[in-house]
Amino acid sequence: MQGPGWVGIIYEMVHETRVIRLNGGPHVGKAIRLDMGDARGHWEDATLVVETTNFRYRSAYRNAN
Numbered sequence: 001m002q003g004p005g006w007v008g009i010i011y012e013m014v015h016e017t018r019v020i021r022l023n024g025g026p027h028v029g030k031a032i033r034l035d036m037g038d039a040r041g042h043w044e045d046a047t048l049v050v051e052t053t054n055f056r057y058r059s060a061y062r063n064a065n
Contacts (some may be wrong), residue, residue: 007041007048020050027053 003010005023010016020041027038028054037052 020048030054033057 001065006014007020007022009020011018016036018046019037020032020039022041027040033054033056035056038054039052041048041050
């Protein structure tokens with residue numbers, strides 16, 4: 001799904017939705033940890049580039065911080 005300023009990706013395997021903000025705003029504070037992390041994205045031509053931080057330690061994707 002996509003709307004003004006965001007993209008949503010639904011994962012079939014775990015039925016989770018990842019919301020990626022596209023407005024160029026800063027990430028949330030480091031004390032706020034989320035299961036899917038805090039994602040920010042931007043478009044480079046037709047490619048969506050996503051940077052994700054602040055994963056919860058219990059759900060860190062491949063040891064990401």
